[in-house]
Amino acid sequence: EVQLVESGGGLVKPGGSLRLSCAASGFIFSSYSMNWVRQAPGKGLEWVSFISSNSNYIYYADSVKGRFTISRDNAKNSLYVQMNSLRAEDTAVYYCARGPLGVVVISWFDPWGQGTLVTVSS
Amino acid sequence: EIVLTQSPGTLSLSPGERATLSCRASQSLSSSYLAWYQQKPGQAPRLLIYGASTRATGIPDRFSGSGSGTDFTLTISRLEPEDFAVYYCQQYGSSPSTFGQGTKLEMK
Numbered sequence: 001e002v003q004l005v006e007s008g009g010g011l012v013k014p015g016g017s018l019r020l021s022c023a024a025s026g027f028i029f030s031s032y033s034m035n036w037v038r039q040a041p042g043k044g045l046e047w048v049s050f051i052s053s054n055s056n057y058i059y060y061a062d063s064v065k066g067r068f069t070i071s072r073d074n075a076k077n078s079l080y081v082q083m084n085s086l087r088a089e090d091t092a093v094y095y096c097a098r099g100p101l102g103v104v105v106i107s108w109f110d111p112w113g114q115g116t117l118v119t120v121s122s
Numbered sequence: 123e124i125v126l127t128q129s130p131g132t133l134s135l136s137p138g139e140r141a142t143l144s145c146r147a148s149q150s151l152s153s154s155y156l157a158w159y160q161q162k163p164g165q166a167p168r169l170l171i172y173g174a175s176t177r178a179t180g181i182p183d184r185f186s187g188s189g190s191g192t193d194f195t196l197t198i199s200r201l202e203p204e205d206f207a208v209y210y211c212q213q214y215g216s217s218p219s220t221f222g223q224g225t226k227l228e229m230k
Contacts, residue, residue, distance in 0.1 A: 045159075045167065045210055045221040061218050095166055106219045108157040108212065110169035110178060 002026040002111055004096050009116030016086050016120070022079040022096030022113055030054075030074035033099035035109055036081050038092035048094070049081060052104045059106065064090075086120045093117050124149050124213050128222035134230040141198040143225045145211035150191045155215030158187055158196045161224075162207045170209075171196065203229070 008020040022034070036048040049070040050059040058070055069082040079096050094116055097109035125148040135141055145156065154174035159167035169178040171187035174194055184199040198205055206229045211222040 044223050045212070047212075047219045047221070059217065105214075106217060107155075107214050108169055108172040109159075109167075110172075112166035112168070114166055 002098075004098065004111060004113035006094065006096055006113045006116040009094065009118045011119045011121065012086055013122050014087060014120055017082070017084045018086065018118060020081045020083065020094055020096075020116060020118070024077045024079065024096075024098075027098075029072075029077040031101055033057075033103055033107075034072060034079045035097045035099060035106065036068075036070060036079075037095045037097050037109060037112070038090075039095070039115070040089075040092045043092075046092075047106065050099070050106045051079070053102070057104045083118070086118075088120050091118060091120045123218055124151070124216050124220055126211050126213055126220055126222035128209075128211060128225045130225060131223075132226045132228060134228050135201055136230045137201050137203055139201050141196075141201055141205070141227055143196040143198075143209055143227070145189075145194045145196070145222050147192045147194070147213055149216070151194075151213050152215040154190050154194075155213060156187075156189070156194050157212045157214065158185075159210045159212065160205075160207045161210065167210065198227075201227075 003025045005023045033052045051070045067085045071080045095112045097112040100107045127146045129144045156174045158171040161167040175187045186197045208224045
């Protein structure tokens with residue numbers, strides 16, 4: 001069974017940092033691109049960042065560029081996002097989501113993890 | 123960036139009825155790069171349709187997608203009780219990928 005499990009969310013003060021992780025299982029992680037997508041409380045979905053299977057291609061939404069860094073460790077079947085200079089508007093559930101096999105561009109997302117909540121507040 | 127506008131915002135229907143959800147793009151989408159997702163309360167989104175009309179693995183055939191250019195439609199032919207949820211469209215033909223604001227399908 002394909003599974004994505006996020007962790008690392010929590011309460012952080014504005015200007016603070018947090019690192020989210022996503023543990024993948026049930027598929028050949030190193031063959032797939034991965035993404036982070038977020039959803040503010042009661043709001044819609046926002047794509048945040050993309051990383052290709054070999055980390056050669058990385059993209060960010062303008063809203064997080066320069067503050068967030070996506071990475072992956074294929075040996076550990078894990079995806080990460082380092083979030084710095086956090087703002088109140090970064091408060092959201094953060095989902096990791098798999099892209100299609102072998103693509104180097106943002107595509108559809110399937111499946112998604114269950115999400116981890118990040119709250120930025122003083 | 124491409125803005126996706128979904129309509130209606132809320133759709134009230136009964137089980138057994140047909141649901142038609144619309145997604146309109148501010149610019150023409152290359153190669154029908156549009157997906158649809160279903161999200162139930164407290165759950166992650168689930169992929170229903172990609173490439174505007176291709177059902178994802180395990181999705182019942184009562185779900186169908188159509189459209190091209192700027193106008194896309196998700197149709198649920200006969201609503202089941204488990205279909206009542208929020209539905210989002212997503213375009214991935216132009217960076218950044220963007221989502222519509224969602225259509226809430228509620229039981230009448």
